[in-house]
Amino acid sequence: MExxxxxxxxxTTSSRAFVFDTKGAIVSSAxxxxxxxxxxxxxxxxxxxxxxxxxxATARSALEQxxxxxxxxxxxxxxxxxxxxVIWDRRTQKPISNAIVWQDRRTSExxxxxxxxxxxxxxxxxxxxxxxxxxxxxxVSWILDHIDGARQLASDGHLAFGTVDAFxxxxxxxxxxxxxxxxxxxxxxxxxxxxxxxxxxCRAFNVxxxxxxxxxxxxAEFGHTQKDLFGRSIPILAMVxxxxxxxxxxxxxxxxxxxxxxxxxxxxxxxxxxxxPQSNNRLLTTISRRIDGxxxxxxEGSIFVAGASVQWLRDELGMVSSAAETEEIxxxxxxxxxxYLVPAFVGLGAPHWVADARGALVGLTRGxxxxxxxxxxxxxxxxxxxxxxxxxxxxxxxxxxxxxxxGMAANDWLMQFLADICNVVVERPKVLxxxxxxxxxxxxxxxxxxxxxxxxxxxxxxxxxxxxxxHESARNDLIGGWRNALEAxxx
Numbered sequence: 001m002e003x004x005x006x007x008x009x010x011x012t013t014s015s016r017a018f019v020f021d022t023k024g025a026i027v028s029s030a031x032x033x034x035x036x037x038x039x040x041x042x043x044x045x046x047x048x049x050x051x052x053x054x055x056x057a058t059a060r061s062a063l064e065q066x067x068x069x070x071x072x073x074x075x076x077x078x079x080x081x082x083x084x085x086v087i088w089d090r091r092t093q094k095p096i097s098n099a100i101v102w103q104d105r106r107t108s109e110x111x112x113x114x115x116x117x118x119x120x121x122x123x124x125x126x127x128x129x130x131x132x133x134x135x136x137x138x139x140v141s142w143i144l145d146h147i148d149g150a151r152q153l154a155s156d157g158h159l160a161f162g163t164v165d166a167f168x169x170x171x172x173x174x175x176x177x178x179x180x181x182x183x184x185x186x187x188x189x190x191x192x193x194x195x196x197x198x199x200x201x202c203r204a205f206n207v208x209x210x211x212x213x214x215x216x217x218x219x220a221e222f223g224h225t226q227k228d229l230f231g232r233s234i235p236i237l238a239m240v241x242x243x244x245x246x247x248x249x250x251x252x253x254x255x256x257x258x259x260x261x262x263x264x265x266x267x268x269x270x271x272x273x274x275x276x277p278q279s280n281n282r283l284l285t286t287i288s289r290r291i292d293g294x295x296x297x298x299x300e301g302s303i304f305v306a307g308a309s310v311q312w313l314r315d316e317l318g319m320v321s322s323a324a325e326t327e328e329i330x331x332x333x334x335x336x337x338x339x340y341l342v343p344a345f346v347g348l349g350a351p352h353w354v355a356d357a358r359g360a361l362v363g364l365t366r367g368x369x370x371x372x373x374x375x376x377x378x379x380x381x382x383x384x385x386x387x388x389x390x391x392x393x394x395x396x397x398x399x400x401x402x403x404x405x406x407g408m409a410a411n412d413w414l415m416q417f418l419a420d421i422c423n424v425v426v427e428r429p430k431v432l433x434x435x436x437x438x439x440x441x442x443x444x445x446x447x448x449x450x451x452x453x454x455x456x457x458x459x460x461x462x463x464x465x466x467x468x469x470x471h472e473s474a475r476n477d478l479i480g481g482w483r484n485a486l487e488a489x490x491x
Contacts, residue, residue: 002071005444006234007436008059010080010164011242012101012264013311015054018436019066019073022449026431028065030058037098042105042346045098048086051164052171056229063230076172076225077238077443079245079435080164082186085139087161087211089153090177093170096147096159100139103265103304103346107138108355119204126191126198128276128285130353134302136163137188137205144207154208161211163187165239172236173223179213180220181290182241190215192276192287195295218244218289219446237446242435243267243300244288248442249434250403252288253296253453258392258399261435262408264311265349266303266381268388270397271296281391282351289442291453299397301350301388305343305359306381307408312345313377319370327411330375338363340383340485341376351391354490362485378414382421383482389422401425405434412464420470421478430463 004027009016016031032054037045063073083102088095100106111131114120120131129135140161144150153159160170163186166179184190184197189207191198195215202209216222218240224233240248243261247269250259255273260266269288276285276297288298310326313319320326342348344357361373389399402424408414409428419426431437444450 003074003447003449004066004071005440005447006059006063006073006076007440007443008055008076008078008168009242009433009436009439010051010055010078010168012081012103015051015058016436017055017058017062018433018440019062020437020440021071022444024431024437024441026433027069027071028062030061030065032058040106044101044103044346046084046101048088048095048099048167051099052168055168060230073234075235075237075443075447077240077439078165078168078236079240079242079439080168080183082163082183082241082243083134083136084164085136085143085161086164086167087140087143087150087159088167088170090158090160096150097143099164100143102134104139105133105347105355107133107142110138110141111355114204123188123201123204125278126193126201127188128185128192128278129188130282130284132353133355134349135186135188137201137207140211141206154211157210159211160213161207162213166213169222169236169239172225172229174226176223177213178216178222180216180218180239181287181295182218182244183239184215185287186241192285192297195290217291217293219291219442221446238439238442240289240439240442243269245436245438245442246405246434247271247288247298247438248453249436249438250405250429252403256397257403258397258401259403259405259434260385262306262381262404262406264306264308266306266385268301268385268392270299270392270399272298272397277395279395281394282353283388283391283395284350299392299395301391303381303384303388304346304349306384307406308345309341309343309377309380310408313374319374323407326374326378327413329371330378331413333371333375336372336376336379337365337368338481339368339372339376340482341373341380342485342489343377343380344489348489350388352490357489360485360489362488363481378411379417381408381414382418383479385418386422386479389424399424401427403427403429405429405432407432415464415466416469419466419468421475423468423475425468426466427462428464428466
């Protein structure tokens, strides 16, 4: 039987599963959306049970489809939305509250207080992160403080915290409480240079170490699934944060490789090798992967709203019925006529990090209509990418080729505009599901199917290159308009 690999890709708005063959081709897939919960302005939650049931259902569906065609799944890789926080009771595996999503801003005041106390430099030095509600630590503390009896349960050793990977692993195996280094690195509790949970950080964020999972390499034997889930026990051989998984799927294994994933948000990772530089431009230093105990680092820039802005057009404004419509609409007009969208719906991420910023449409005139707003929404993703690449260049990471993936990367018009505004070559692979393919590739490496990660570069088949064509003066004019719009929001 041909060996196959199952990737569980648990994202912000949906759970998806893919089965790949050893050449990187998708054999089968399944997807299920789940509700986004907004109990208060700035709050974003998920029901952990919805995360679990959709993840299990899609994994079963993809596996059954693939194995009905021959072949057998020999290993599982898990990729996940990263900073989202889940706390559950070890005895029952039941969550004690909804998950607090990475987009959630409820702990802004806590972060501001810690900044006022002068703690950001020491936290950043250890974690590579900034003080922001985006990361997990303040979410953990908030749940423990706001759920009756939670701190006592934690003191008694009954509670477990995890990012989504750890929660899924607990359910899949029945008992394991583990995470990998890429996910631990996004909590603000993990020293990325000592590669261990840090007691001083735990004290600063008031998070008891008793709730923390054990940290494994990205490729490791995390356990086996319970037999009743898939009809047999299957080893789980890789766990990795979704953006690091996408970097692996894009074969970003060499210093200087850069990928940008356009999903709900946009996340750019620039590989820096075995050196984790501290950014001088408010980017993040993060662990790209840890394999055989060896750590690879990266600079990362995070845009909170990318594809989510198109969802906003569809679901809240009713301007489009599908994301695919936006390409045709944008291409039909010459410009936005000076309209800019700053999609700070949940604050602004890198390199600005303004948690209380809010979105704005700027430059509206009586002649502005649906087409201008749709095009401005797409353009905002390119402008935000420009801001990140500019910051990376100031940090010494010169970008000439940008490897793109994610749902928005299918939009040819947007990819050409991205190349024009950022003045870089944009490369798009044939398989856009690089998060899932990266998780599968890492699991395949763990299963011994590949001699080395570098071999996987052959699995990445490029679809299209977009070369910058815009005149410099036009580019500068558009970027100037974006900066004016951004300043209106930041001020």
